[in-house]
Amino acid sequence: MRRIMRRGMVLVLIIILVTPTLPIAAAPPYQEGFNVAKALRATVSVTQVFTNSRGQVVISCVGSGTLVSVDGLILTNAHIALPSPNCRSDKLVISLTVRTDEAPVAKYYAQTVGSNLGWDLAVLRVTSTLDGKPVDRATLNLPFAEIGDSEATQLDDTINVVGYAISGDKASNISQLIRATVAGVTAEALVGDRAWLKTSAAIPGSMSGGGAYNVDGKLIGIPTVEPTVGTGDTLNCRRVQDSNGDNRVDDKDICIPISGLINALRPSRLARGLILAAGLGITPSIRPPTQPEPDLTDPPTFSRLFFSAGVNQAGMPSSVVTGVPSGTKRLYLFFDYDNMKNGTVYELRTTLDGVPNVTFSLAPATWSGGRRGLWYIGSTAQIWPNGTYDFSLYIEGVRTANKQITIGGPARQDPIFTDVLFGVVPSDSDQLVNTGNLIPIDSPNGEIHAEFIYNNVPPNTSWRQVWYYEGLKLSENTDTWKDPVNGKKPILAQANPLKPGRYRLELYLGDQMAATSDFIVAGKQSNLPLPEKNLIFKDLSFVSEVKNNAPVGAKATAFTSPIQGLYASFNWQALGEGTPWTWRWTVDNNPLFEVTQSWNDAADGAAEWLGFASQSQVVDGSYKLELLVSGVVMSSAIAKVGLGQLPPTTFGVAQGVQVQGRITDAENGRGISGVTFIVIKVDFDTHDFVWDMSQVYDLSFSDADGQYTVSKLLALEKDKAYSIIVLARGYLPVTTDGLQVTEKTKSPLILNIALSRD
Amino acid sequence: MIGFAETEHIELNFRQRWASYLTIIVAVLALAGGYALRVNSLNATQRFENKQIGLAARYPVNWLLEEGKTDFVFRVQDPAAVPFKTTLQMALLPFGPDALLAEIPNYLNITRATSLSTYIALQINSVTLPNGTQGLQMEYAYAASETNPALQSVPIVVRGLDVIVLRNSQALVITYRADVQSFDRNRHYFDSFLRSLEF
Numbered sequence: 001m002r003r004i005m006r007r008g009m010v011l012v013l014i015i016i017l018v019t020p021t022l023p024i025a026a027a028p029p030y031q032e033g034f035n036v037a038k039a040l041r042a043t044v045s046v047t048q049v050f051t052n053s054r055g056q057v058v059i060s061c062v063g064s065g066t067l068v069s070v071d072g073l074i075l076t077n078a079h080i081a082l083p084s085p086n087c088r089s090d091k092l093v094i095s096l097t098v099r100t101d102e103a104p105v106a107k108y109y110a111q112t113v114g115s116n117l118g119w120d121l122a123v124l125r126v127t128s129t130l131d132g133k134p135v136d137r138a139t140l141n142l143p144f145a146e147i148g149d150s151e152a153t154q155l156d157d158t159i160n161v162v163g164y165a166i167s168g169d170k171a172s173n174i175s176q177l178i179r180a181t182v183a184g185v186t187a188e189a190l191v192g193d194r195a196w197l198k199t200s201a202a203i204p205g206s207m208s209g210g211g212a213y214n215v216d217g218k219l220i221g222i223p224t225v226e227p228t229v230g231t232g233d234t235l236n237c238r239r240v241q242d243s244n245g246d247n248r249v250d251d252k253d254i255c256i257p258i259s260g261l262i263n264a265l266r267p268s269r270l271a272r273g274l275i276l277a278a279g280l281g282i283t284p285s286i287r288p289p290t291q292p293e294p295d296l297t298d299p300p301t302f303s304r305l306f307f308s309a310g311v312n313q314a315g316m317p318s319s320v321v322t323g324v325p326s327g328t329k330r331l332y333l334f335f336d337y338d339n340m341k342n343g344t345v346y347e348l349r350t351t352l353d354g355v356p357n358v359t360f361s362l363a364p365a366t367w368s369g370g371r372r373g374l375w376y377i378g379s380t381a382q383i384w385p386n387g388t389y390d391f392s393l394y395i396e397g398v399r400t401a402n403k404q405i406t407i408g409g410p411a412r413q414d415p416i417f418t419d420v421l422f423g424v425v426p427s428d429s430d431q432l433v434n435t436g437n438l439i440p441i442d443s444p445n446g447e448i449h450a451e452f453i454y455n456n457v458p459p460n461t462s463w464r465q466v467w468y469y470e471g472l473k474l475s476e477n478t479d480t481w482k483d484p485v486n487g488k489k490p491i492l493a494q495a496n497p498l499k500p501g502r503y504r505l506e507l508y509l510g511d512q513m514a515a516t517s518d519f520i521v522a523g524k525q526s527n528l529p530l531p532e533k534n535l536i537f538k539d540l541s542f543v544s545e546v547k548n549n550a551p552v553g554a555k556a557t558a559f560t561s562p563i564q565g566l567y568a569s570f571n572w573q574a575l576g577e578g579t580p581w582t583w584r585w586t587v588d589n590n591p592l593f594e595v596t597q598s599w600n601d602a603a604d605g606a607a608e609w610l611g612f613a614s615q616s617q618v619v620d621g622s623y624k625l626e627l628l629v630s631g632v633v634m635s636s637a638i639a640k641v642g643l644g645q646l647p648p649t650t651f652g653v654a655q656g657v658q659v660q661g662r663i664t665d666a667e668n669g670r671g672i673s674g675v676t677f678i679v680i681k682v683d684f685d686t687h688d689f690v691w692d693m694s695q696v697y698d699l700s701f702s703d704a705d706g707q708y709t710v711s712k713l714l715a716l717e718k719d720k721a722y723s724i725i726v727l728a729r730g731y732l733p734v735t736t737d738g739l740q741v742t743e744k745t746k747s748p749l750i751l752n753i754a755l756s757r758d
Numbered sequence: 759m760i761g762f763a764e765t766e767h768i769e770l771n772f773r774q775r776w777a778s779y780l781t782i783i784v785a786v787l788a789l790a791g792g793y794a795l796r797v798n799s800l801n802a803t804q805r806f807e808n809k810q811i812g813l814a815a816r817y818p819v820n821w822l823l824e825e826g827k828t829d830f831v832f833r834v835q836d837p838a839a840v841p842f843k844t845t846l847q848m849a850l851l852p853f854g855p856d857a858l859l860a861e862i863p864n865y866l867n868i869t870r871a872t873s874l875s876t877y878i879a880l881q882i883n884s885v886t887l888p889n890g891t892q893g894l895q896m897e898y899a900y901a902a903s904e905t906n907p908a909l910q911s912v913p914i915v916v917r918g919l920d921v922i923v924l925r926n927s928q929a930l931v932i933t934y935r936a937d938v939q940s941f942d943r944n945r946h947y948f949d950s951f952l953r954s955l956e957f
Contacts, residue, residue: 703904709908
């Protein structure tokens with residue numbers, strides 16, 4: 001056989017290492033570690049569709065996404081994945097980038113396997129081909145992007161944003177790459193100072209859900225903007241299909257929302273937990289609320305807008321400022337919200353001296369703060385230019401409130417109150433013990449202790465303290481300043497009985513609010529050290545099963561595999577309805593789920609549960625649950641499953657070089673279909689090959705155009721080489737040994753081959 | 759004036775004449791030998807044997823052999839075939855002792871319809887294998903689509919032929935698949951395979 005092969009062989013092997021063709025002429029093929037073709041191929045188009053009463057499939061929404069695993073996990077925006085009044089859907093269609101210079105090709109259906117509405121992130125899983133055949137995830141071998149460290153991204157860093165752009169030029173529906181720099185970092189309540197990365201470039205809204213890559217080619221952000229459809233003349237959508245089957249396309253047909261320009265990215269850090277949970281095949285669950293959500297009949301409002309130069313751990317303002325000096329880097333806009341519903345779209349538009357300023361604005365985003373509370377948006381990464389700023393807040397595209405502030409001039413020595421702290425004063429001491437923004441309900445005599453720092457306050461200045469409980473005034477006290485000019489002042493309020501719930505303190509200098517903070521009264525004091533001194537959650541334990549909405553089975557901290565779910569059960573005391581609380585799951589110290597929600601149960605009770613269920617079995621690992629109130633961990637516990645450690649392959653990233661190219665007829669240059677391209681394992685060469693699949697590393701067959709792609713990445717094998725056989729009936733076979741993969745080999749490796757006729 | 763020299767006719771001697779004949783004969787023999795070698799080479803087979811499950815057969819050389827997968831115990835494919843890789847395959851399916859031979863095609867149709875596009879069963883006949891074993895023969899067709907999402911090809915219409923025999927509590931399904939244009943032309947591979955089959 002070998003002799004026949006050798007004798008018949010006239011090698012016309014043209015192996016040309018070429019860089020992939022780029023759709024964007026301006027972009028160089030590679031910049032340091034960034035591989036344009038790889039990023040473009042990992043980009044998918046996500047289409048929401050539904051079947052109407054006539055059995056016709058109707059497209060309702062489109063967006064972009066990024067493949068983040070070889071077996072078909074896709075990261076995108078939640079508003080692209082989840083059905084909504086503007087995006088009716090019963091199926092998600094995934095279109096892949098088959099050719100980087102062509103429109104995407106619909107290939108699969110997908111399901112949403114994890115989402116966070118507030119972060120506007122979702123993870124999808126490819127489930128079946130378009131003809132309904134289930135996909136074998138083990139053999140998918142899809143191109144994918146690796147998640148990078150978004151926290152390491154700095155101001156002015158170069159980023160590459162990739163997604164599908166549908167613009168005025170309809171022919172441009174190909175995956176696009178837009179070069180940009182990080183122009184700012186936006187803070188937002190519930191997420192923190194790095195809630196958004198701002199970009200210098202205006203990115204088409206249809207690229208929302210795509211990917212933003214650093215120069216190393218790692219995914220560090222997800223371009224995100226909520227579409228605001230609008231009404232009447234401001235309608236912002238496209239009618240493309242006769243969705244009601246009346247043979248014309250008019251205003252009775254589905255209108256696909258168009259998002260405005262994007263200049264904000266959700267950091268990929270927020271997506272890590274969702275992706276890990278999707279990879280482990282687990283979905284969170286919690287006991288359904290015993291009390292129905294109240295109907296929101298009144299319109300949503302934003303009110304009491306003010307500015308602060310800092311935020312504490314509980315998300316409360318450190319001060320209230322009416323103007324800030326030149327060189328200010330940290331500035332936050334705070335505001336009260338009421339009657340808000342999670343999923344509502346809100347927006348902040350900022351102008352500087354009357355000119356719109358995108359860096360300090362927040363593009364339409366999804367609301368996740370619950371019905372009412374105190375919210376903030378800010379910027380901390382760069383110096384705010386001097387000028388007069390106007391901050392206007394919008395709800396569903398309608399301007400709701402605004403506030404102005406002037407930045408500039410030297411630091412002023414105005415009287416200020418800052419850093420309000422709450423706590424308890426033990427019976428054997430007169431010092432306040434800080435308990436964060438949390439007071440136990442059994443504080444002696446119903447006393448609420450607080451203290452704040454004051455500076456530059458002249459004697460006899462009129463000042464006032466006002467206390468509120470659930471929005472109602474509890475007490476008010478006006479006085480003249482008798483303390484020194486600078487120092488720390490304790491204050492006290494009393495409520496008998498002290499009820500659990502949300503409280504607020506406002507401090508005024510004259511008529512101007514100088515400081516404010518919300519705090520929570522919940523739980524009871526215990527003999528434990530802080531923070532467990534205040535006991536809200538008790539008897540946190542784990543079980544592996546929930547039946548009839550109740551945890552069942554033996555409580556344990558270690559479980560033997562296999563188990564189908566892991567659930568935590570706990571009791572609670574003195575937790576008022578509507579109080580925000582957070583539950584957070586991690587596995588082996590990697591984030592899984594973090595949800596902040598309002599307490600919707602009685603003030604005291606037992607056997608609350610939350611947990612997660614697995615599609616097959618819970619993967620081995622150490623699962624930790626933390627329960628937080630006011631940003632403080634009030635209770636936590638760890639449950640070990642199986643070996644108590646995630647399998648080493650969990651975070652494994654496929655390494656290696658992808659081989660692809662085109663096989664053509666040497667005479668006419670046309671692609672040859674159905675050619676077999678065999679890669680032989682490094683332990684053999686073409687002389688040792690006996691046509692046994694056990695010797696084959698992987699093989700591919702060329703498509704109608706002669707294109708082929710070897711699915712399995714060629715692993716780096718030191719001092720060893722792969723061999724290749726290419727054969728098709730009617731052509732002389734091509735064999736070659738010595739294909740080495742080194743650390744310098746670029747992926748994909750393009751091997752174009754011309755075959756001579758037999 | 760140009761004169762023409764009279765051509766002298768030279769008689770070949772005995773040796774020369776036979777040398778010419780021999781040259782022609784050798785050339786013809788070489789061509790015939792080459793052809794025979796080519797035919798031999800193209801039709802050459804090699805033996806496959808799995809003693810554990812008690813199967814043996816001969817299959818064409820240079821076909822790619824794969825063994826021991828979950829859905830088949832033996833499979834060879836012609837890697838040079840274009841566009842579809844002509845396939846010979848054997849699978850062992852466990853069936854209860856009460857199973858009837860006629861039930862097995864039904865089972866195959868149901869399972870294949872969920873994984874093969876536009877699968878359709880064509881005809882089912884009785885068949886007697888070269889070793890005298892009675893079985894069923896089922897023809898079917900389906901569209902083979904590109905499974906690699908990065909590649910694009912027109913689906914290939916594949917014609918298949920199963921020979922099914924019961925063996926203890928197992929059904930032995932011997933399969934031949936080729937694209938519809940090559941099916942009859944390559945059928946001899948399957949016939950040779952069946953003739954060589956020992957089980």
